[in-house]
């Protein structure tokens with residue numbers, strides 16, 4: 001369902017990939033490096049919101065400068081600036097965008113039990129998935145092949161596999177991670193699943209429910225634009 005184009009003031013999103021938008025609020029430079037930024041961009045696309053992307057982080061720097069640290073004392077990306085309102089933490093940025101601009105959509109359910117179940121997966125990606133994803137991602141994607149220790153990487157991947165078994169099992173009885181509707185929990189988990197399912201050169205168990213769930217995203221423009229591209 002395509003939402004009517006909500007042309008609010010352009011929401012600056014500080015992040016690390018050098019993309020710039022034109023005055024129409026669209027951009028054509030595609031996915032960024034950071035999984036946390038990718039989640040916010042996908043969410044903005046699902047909400048059909050106009051935004052301005054500003055470079056920060058990694059080789060763009062800026063995120064250790066006083067004006068940036070005044071907005072985000074962690075010196076990390078993404079940071080959202082919506083008028084005089086500033087917010088950091090990607091999951092909370094997605095929640096805010098849904099509450100401020102996506103009421104009435106299924107992205108962030110109103111019903112308390114359903115919303116808490118969605119929140120649970122947002123927390124789980126940070127508490128449980130991110131810690132086991134990071135060593136494998138950095139070793140396979142951000143380390144030159146000649147420096148890769150495949151035995152050590154396989155060990156880390158073996159530590160990550162049981163985490164995805166939990167999601168695979170949960171998806172054995174559901175279309176999306178929390179029911180029949182696509183929510184921000186699918187965005188948070190989907191951004192990391194792109195990595196796990198995209199990792200090559202290692203042995204991974206076959207998770208058919210996870211693969212079936214993931215295959216649905218190929219029809220979502222925000223996924224295609226910000227998540228599906230090559231990992232970097």
Ligand SMILES: N[C@@H](CCC(=O)N[C@@H](CS)C(=O)NCC(=O)O)C(=O)O
Nearest residue numbers: 034035036057058076077078089090
């Ligand atoms: N929990 C935070 C994590 C933010 C974070 O660690 N961002 C990374 C990119 S994924 C970062 O800023 N790295 C430092 C840099 O890019 O210079 C969130 O979800 O927003």
